[in-house]
Amino acid sequence: MAKLVVTFPQVAFIAGTRAALGVGAGLLLSSRLADSRRRAIGLGLVAFGVATTIPAARRLFASRSVVPAGS
Numbered sequence: 212m213a214k215l216v217v218t219f220p221q222v223a224f225i226a227g228t229r230a231a232l233g234v235g236a237g238l239l240l241s242s243r244l245a246d247s248r249r250r251a252i253g254l255g256l257v258a259f260g261v262a263t264t265i266p267a268a269r270r271l272f273a274s275r276s277v278v279p280a281g282s
Contacts, residue, residue, distance in 0.1 A: 217271065225267050232260025 235256025238249050 215271070221267075221271065225264070225271070228260050228263040228267055230260075231256045232264065235260055 235253045235258075238244070238253035238256065241249065243249070244252070
């Protein structure tokens with residue numbers, strides 16, 4: 212079984228990237244702002260969320276350690 216140890220800054224970074232992705236998607240689906248402004252901000256947040264989530268996930272899964280059975 213793999214044990215995953217995550218520090219608070221790692222959790223905060225992952226939560227922030229996921230939040231940016233979610234807010235960007237929400238802006239793209241909403242109609243509160245002018246279309247051009249909404250698309251620019253929404254696409255920027257989605258791009259930031261995707262671009263930062265992939266390296267964060269790689270780093271997170273690379274830090275797993277294998278724990279012997281019964282521990």
